[in-house]
Amino acid sequence: MPRLPMRSLLGLTALTNLAAADTDYTQYVNPFMGTTNGGNRFPGVVAAPFAMVKLGPDVQSGTTDAYSGYLASGNVWGFSLTHESGTGGAPKYGVVSQMPVVGTVPNPLADLSQPRASADVATIGYYKTSLANGITVELAASEHAGLYQYIFPNNTTPNIVVDVSHVLPSFRGLGWEQHYSGGSISTFDDGHYEGSGTYNNGWNLSPNWNIYFCGKFEQKVSTVKTFRGTGTNLTSYGKGGTVSGTDRLGAVFTFEDATITSRVGISFISTTRACANLDAEIPSKTKLQALVTQAKSRWNTQVFSKIRIGPGANNADLQLLYSSLLGMFTIPSNKTSENPKWQSAEPYYDDVFTLWDTHRCHTSLFHVLEPVAHEEFIRSLIDIWRHDGFMPDARSSNFNGRVQGGSNADNVLADAYVKGVRGNVNWEDGFAAMRTDAEVVPPNNFDPKAPDSSTKEGRGALPDWIKYGYITPAFTRAVSRAVEYSTNDFGLYQVAKGLGKTADEQKYLKRSRNWRNHWNPNATSNGHSGFVVPRLANGSFVPQDPLSCGGCYWGDAYYEDNPWVYSLNALHDIGTLKKLSGGDAKFVDRIDKLFDLKIFNAGNEPSFLSPYLYNFVNGQQWRSVQRSRNNVGNLYNAGASGLPGNSDAGAMEANILWQMIGLYPMTGQTTFLILSPWFPQMTIDLGNGKTLVITTTGGDKNTAPYVQSLKVNGKQWYKSWVTWEDIFANGGTMDFVLGSTTMGWDTGELPPAPASGD
Template identity: 60%
Template sequence: MVTTLFYRSIWLLPIAYMLVAAQQQDRTEYVDVFHGTEGGGNMFPGVVAAPFAMVKLGPDVSSGQAEAYSGYLSQGTITGFSMMHESGTGGAPKYGVVSQLPVAGEIENPLNDLSASRASPDEGSVGYYKSSLMNGVTAELAGTEHTGAFLYTFSEGPSSVLVDVSHVLPSYRGMGWNQGYAGGNMTIFDDGHYEGSGTYNNGWNKAPNWTIHFCGQFDTAPTSGRTFIGSETTLESYGEVSSVSGSKRLGAVFTFEATEVMSRVGVSFISSDRACEYIDRESPADKSFTSLIDDAVSRWNTEVFGKVTTAETGVDNLRHLYSSLYGMHLLPSNRTGENPLWTSSEPYYDDFYTLWDTHRCATPLQHILQPRTYEEQIRSLIDTWRNEGWMPDGRSSNYNGRTQGGSHADTVLADAYVKGVRGGINWEDGFDAMLADAENEPPNTDDPSARDSSVQQGRGALPDWNERGFITLKYTRSVSRAVEYAGNDFGLFQVANGLGRTQEANKYLARSRNWRNHWDENATSLGFSGFLVPRNNDASGSFVEQDPLSCGACYWVEPYYQGLPWQYTLNPVHDAATLIEWSGGKETFLRRLDTFFKPGRYPERPKANNTIFDPTNQPSLGAPYLYSFAGRQDLTVKQTRQIANAYYSPGRAGIPGNSDAGAMQSYILWMMIGLYPVVGQTTFLIVSPWFESITIDLGGGKALEVTASGGGDRKTRDFYVQSLKVNGGEWKQVWVTWDDVFRDGGRLDFELGPEPTVWWDESLEVPSPASHGEPRWFRRPTVEKMEDGLSA
């Protein structure tokens, strides 16, 4: 199945011309910036002027006790428009800093509640946001990578703009994750511009104090600028002074007679001088508001949307495609040149939320769409290890935390390595960074959520993992950690093997099989036996009696984090052949998968038709692809199409759960393309594409072209693969590799139809590298074949 270079050169030549033309088209009309802002997606709809931009400018909304994770809620009052946000996150809000609020008339006490209701729903598009307020003020927003532009229209003068240094996004969860304001300073200069900084802490990653500097100016000179300081709503100082500082609430009020006011603000983690430089460089006074929007549209078209083109004409499908592409390019934040902690020539990225979520689908897709940025992110992860001792699993405001399961930077690095990413990456350092995660126990953070070990970074349960080969109830999230640690160790095996470090490769291959030590053949549920269960902290590490349909609160202190035993048992994909064998063989395993997706099996999940499958959280998301490992690619297609149709849409509630920084959008994008990445390996499972054609620009004149012919309704009916050609040759595997279609470009030509067909060679099995090569040193349990398995 090797395609000749001659054949590729024939079709790659015209593609190079097509890709250039594609980048010149405007596809932002298909982007709904409110996609996923409702229904628990927690997406940020404000201004992000470029992919991964540091500034995310938008509204901060208060509505009772609702958590505004990204600042936005569809209902409630606007408390300010701030420069810093995250998108698609949970746990607790983060940022909402460097805020200002337009107010009709003059302000007597800036510490009073001046929030305003909307007169109409907010509007937004790529690079632009608008709020019309009940106080008669219209606020329009634009920006650049490091600056924000606020255009205020007042019905009459005088009017005011409140700059509140002490403003943050609040949290009502009561778990000690609410953000704190620790102090700040602000100075108004004679020419009317102002500078200052604010220091804040906490949020979802439990960060200690961190500082952001700002610089602001107005295109229209204010009639007055007054600083203030006070406690809660008690005003202590409010006058014509040039400077204020302290740990109490502080800021300034600027008053205008003009009915249109343009405000420009820059932010920096280094200094207010640099923040001012960003205004001069990116948003000078002679740069119009409209041109800022135009620049953002141009960058998004060139850097993102122009890289994925399709012949599709259905507006809903186009909106879904490009809104999802937009949503997965908001985090992490590119803060190269903005690292306040150490001096380095390496790139610097922050706001990883969290690699535990994004490593499965999002980072592999970033590799394809944004190879330069992807390499920079990996270099940043390694540089964080050089200077702090561990790579992050989650990181924000220049601080590692949280770590929910394993150390998934290891898996991200392994995925890049096996796919040939080299560039400026020092892979010896990269492997040493992975070794630090795999061998060094991080200091206990004594977090009230889980006091047993660190929730900041690394692998807190390493003593059990290294000494016993499993994780006991001495540690929280024991089974989740065991599954994740096994996958992380497989990543170390991959890189060690590639670097020729044979002894370490053998060690980590063996450790990647430790998930087997949690397999209890006597655990039963719904007619099936064999599940991953906790183990007691006794001499033998005896199995805990566990209902596979229960995980308690499924949170920090439980053995299973955000997933049932049923779900975690299906996660060791690097060792899938062993999982299938121990489950009773392919036939029984297929029935187990059918039961996993069958409605009515788990009444606690009514929004998912009472299925064990949970569309809202990552531990379930790889399950439909396991059908391919068991020899039924057609059932992978069936289940993924049902998931897409049931739980995803281009609407505001179009994401079934928390986006997790674009993890959910990338999951559906892979379905649209017709492939699925097996992370840490070069394998991509073949699914079924949504569109008649889709072309992905891989850079350097290379592309992946995917076509689908036959069948009429590829979304709901005619989606089964009938045959497949890869690079012009007949294909009989249910997977392709990186080298087949991505390294030099490639082509997938699908023939689709309404009925399942065995188009593949049933003797060819999907790679399961941890299942082969080395002896299985842990005894294989006896699994009785079920006589009456349940089927969908």
């Protein structure tokens, strides 16, 4: 099949008809973006946005965790149908695997891995691996099934090994590794096989969960043997039939044909459903190219065409734009009708990894570009609460966990509500789910990394939050959780206000200000006074160096960032924050210090909005543009190492996409801070015939990015912010004049700080 490698992409010139409806945007996508340098993205086949099947290679390289299955170097030891993308902590999934093997297979439990003969090749809907032993593997998929096409060397004996115990390992020693608990496989006279595997643990510490599979071959199977054993010691290896138990087990299929096509369906419900998924989506005789074409069409129609760029665009920026969109919409997984825990007419999304990462800017762009799926996602969060008791902050293998900070589904629901998401969302239930987070202490799951309270769901530190209005060091991550609980309670205030629940509105607005109770005005650092610090039950502050967060991890007072950053994270209460910081000039200098002292880390989500808080001071918007270009945007590219940190399920990609658009969202509010667009013309399809058209004249992305003037919907604009109603609710226009001179054009009303006041 014809393929366009990335080196050819880099030589393309920008198309002048990029806005045309029939443009193949997949030519700009590098599936390997963010797969190295800690980005952990999945480069394999994802047939459509949020597809349940994510088919790709599993690679082993010493004791390096392969979070998405893929590593750029190392031996391939299987090709499995389930993966996460851009996650950290520990690998998840990597189950339902096949491995091609040449010649006799004396022990299928032995190491059958192979080096690669050349670098893997990928485009949207297609993946190719060339193994050192001469086998070529090509992959394509549908939403619930995968297609493997193997080409073996001539005059060899082809085998396909199905190892039910195959699962991605972790070597970090943190207790987050996955385990295989048992399984079964049955082979049939027509050559097909069915079975299931049971697995547990992983980063979310889930109990046993099951997945079912159904595999069929297009070529005749000459012999089939089932096997079972412990470690690499075989206890049985013989004719086909059924084998089951807690030992490692599987089957070896041997063929006479050198080219073999394998089709495999999966389900979380049953083998019957797995076979039905396979036959419905990849029937016999389906050509690999047909699936590739279908995948390209789905991604073009559903995602890539939602952002159309006019003439004059830089080609590298186009590659970054569309490659980022792929990373953003790979997970969560749409498992509607594949929920084994309860039956419901509601949509069901799993593999939420995690709202702690994505609520800051990902879910707001999800809403803009995919409003139908976004509404389904909101309904799914609420339905999980109905049946499991709490909404997830993270969820995979149909199990909530782990909570890193607050109950950030509250922020996601609030963001959707204030921006007018209604449809089939039951907002009374939505608010009840949020109130559960705010009032019900979740049972402690005794996580070894944070045994003080639940990391499974909800707000484990609620006892202190309700009793004191702050969180004592009796709870891990006390300060960062307090800041997040404040934003969570602000989310409840927003929805309560809209639903006319006056008592709740006032209660949660008051509670949203409790981050202030951690503010120690006597904590000093580098010319600044006042930082959020730990506080004891007697009311006294714990001495704290604002430049230190200890280990910045589960057992510390701050999670993944330090007091400087968390002291700027009360995003609903910036007016108060400015006063506590000493006024406008000190506030600007405080943001500057994040960069002067090299505190800012573009790969850490708590820092995401910090560079753009200059917009809360008149005449300083240009500084936000400067930071956007010089301290964030220049860290990204469409290459394999093109992310400044872990993708975190597309959070990192959403971050750069908003900057390319020239806006940045304030989650849980209708406010968008104005930055500076990257392209001469961008048209965002908002659905229902509505568009947002953004143009720039007179500037250059790199040398002349500063806003000289702006018109919004044809009217001269002097505010450093716009609202959802201004440009998204009914569409709109934003026309920028850019230049090389820093301009204090933003003389109008400041962005709202809705919790600031008493």
